[in-house]
Amino acid sequence: MEYNPFLNFCKVLDEAAATAKIAPEDYEVLKHPERELKVALPIIRDNGKLEVFEGYRVQHSSLRGPCKGGIRFHQDVNVDEVKALAAWMTFKCAIVNIPYGGGKGGVKVDPHTLSESELEKLTRRYTAAILPLIGPQQDIPAPDVGTNAQSMDWLMDTYSMMRGYAVPGVATGKDIEVGGSLGRTEATGRGIMTVTRLVAEKHGIKKARVAVQGAGNVGSISAKLIAKNLGFDIVAISDVSGGIYNADGLDMNSVGAFLAKKGLLKDYSAQGVKHITNEELLMCECDILIPAALENQITAGIAEKLKASIIIEAANGPTSVEADAVLASRNIDVYPDILSNAGGVVVSYFEWAQNLQSLYWEEADVNRMLDKVMVRAFGDVEKTAEEYGVTLRLAAYITALKRLTRAAKLRGIFPR
Numbered sequence: 136m137e138y139n140p141f142l143n144f145c146k147v148l149d150e151a152a153a154t155a156k157i158a159p160e161d162y163e164v165l166k167h168p169e170r171e172l173k174v175a176l177p178i179i180r181d182n183g184k185l186e187v188f189e190g191y192r193v194q195h196s197s198l199r200g201p202c203k204g205g206i207r208f209h210q211d212v213n214v215d216e217v218k219a220l221a222a223w224m225t226f227k228c229a230i231v232n233i234p235y236g237g238g239k240g241g242v243k244v245d246p247h248t249l250s251e252s253e254l255e256k257l258t259r260r261y262t263a264a265i266l267p268l269i270g271p272q273q274d275i276p277a278p279d280v281g282t283n284a285q286s287m288d289w290l291m292d293t294y295s296m297m298r299g300y301a302v303p304g305v306a307t308g309k310d311i312e313v314g315g316s317l318g319r320t321e322a323t324g325r326g327i328m329t330v331t332r333l334v335a336e337k338h339g340i341k342k343a344r345v346a347v348q349g350a351g352n353v354g355s356i357s358a359k360l361i362a363k364n365l366g367f368d369i370v371a372i373s374d375v376s377g378g379i380y381n382a383d384g385l386d387m388n389s390v391g392a393f394l395a396k397k398g399l400l401k402d403y404s405a406q407g408v409k410h411i412t413n414e415e416l417l418m419c420e421c422d423i424l425i426p427a428a429l430e431n432q433i434t435a436g437i438a439e440k441l442k443a444s445i446i447i448e449a450a451n452g453p454t455s456v457e458a459d460a461v462l463a464s465r466n467i468d469v470y471p472d473i474l475s476n477a478g479g480v481v482v483s484y485f486e487w488a489q490n491l492q493s494l495y496w497e498e499a500d501v502n503r504m505l506d507k508v509m510v511r512a513f514g515d516v517e518k519t520a521e522e523y524g525v526t527l528r529l530a531a532y533i534t535a536l537k538r539l540t541r542a543a544k545l546r547g548i549f550p551r
């Protein structure tokens with residue numbers, strides 16, 4: 136059967152609701168995104184030819200506040216993926232208890248095939264096309280795979296031009312000079328580092344071998360901060376071109392400098408380093424595995440063979456439902472995406488709050504508050520796992536579901 140992440144989301148949701156004895160009518164609404172917009176995006180390429188791209192914005196739920204979620208530029212973007220990503224945002228925001236619902240957007244394009252000016256045109260045209268849905272009180276985009284701070288600067292500028300005044304709060308993950316927050320670029324990786332620290336404390340781990348799949352914003356920063364602040368060895372890291380492995384630990388300063396210069400790991404060389412495939416990375420000798428690339432990477436077959444005893448999900452949806460069952464049967468702890476990678480949206484929330492107040496915070500304050508929110512959410516999920524005797528993924532879903540169904544009850548159904 137074809138992989139459908141939204142149906143997978145619904146499956147886990149049903150299981151969580153059944154475990155927590157939440158009646159189907161109390162959460163049925165969460166199986167239906169509030170709004171789905173599909174847009175056609177014509178741009179004139181540098182060669183003078185017209186090309187039309189396909190894009191989406193999905194608002195999954197605004198039960199707990201304005202919709203919030205990133206924009207993905209990737210050749211495999213499709214509506215079911217965007218729906219799943221939007222739903223996970225709803226749950227993520229509920230777990231960290233910030234006043235947002237969930238949304239997500241995407242454009243079906245390989246951004247590496249566009250020039251800078253084509254990317255700018257596409258981003259601006261996409262912004263114009265989704266304009267009726269977005270706004271600081273409605274739906275607030277952020278970067279995701281294939282987009283970055285520059286993308287959000289263009290989005291914010293386009294929105295502001297259409298409104299006639301500057302609206303920094305329409306997007307987060309912007310550059311500092313146009314209303315970005317200190318600490319936002321590193322926030323998801325910093326949150327992953329905090330979760331890794333809490334997991335290590337819980338298991339009494341003093342030293343660990345860590346493998347990271349993905350070397351983009353999230354993967355590279357998680358790896359760098361875990362090596363620097365926790366002193367753990369990063370034994371493997373990869374990107375779309377493949378991975379590198381060193382049983383004694385990679386020199387992350389050297390890897391980081393190489394990536395900044397060359398963009399991909401494929402020609403990296405250093406003593407003791409061997410090149411491996413992404414699949415080999417997932418199954419390499421390590422204690423902690425951090426998938427930080429795309430969905431559906433840890434399949435049941437890989438779950439049977441992987442050697443890590445702990446998985447901390449930095450990517451969204453990296454583990455299939457079937458793989459989850461295998462991992463549970465092997466007693467491998469999976470710290471789920473909707474808890475572990477929430478650092479990004481937490482600091483996005485801080486950025487938005489700063490934009491609305493026009494009052495900017497010190498980086499140390501941002502990092503301290505992020506740590507506090509992550510520690511609290513981690514504790515909430517651990518407590519729920521103990522209470523129900525379930526996996527951390529189910530516990531995370533239950534934690535969020537209780538907050539969401541409570542909000543739904545308080546708001547009631549309109550019209551009555």
Ligand code: NAD
Binds near residue numbers: 282323373451477
């Ligand atoms: P990115 O575009 O910066 O990096 C993606 C990385 O994955 C790159 O190194 C790329 O080469 C690699 N990659 C792409 N295809 C691959 C493949 N088939 N196999 C192996 N590696 C592959 O994206 P990002 O922002 O780092 O996002 C990574 C993941 O983290 C996504 O699942 C995203 O939804 C999630 N996430 C991102 C944020 C954020 O703040 N950026 C927040 C929460 C979750």
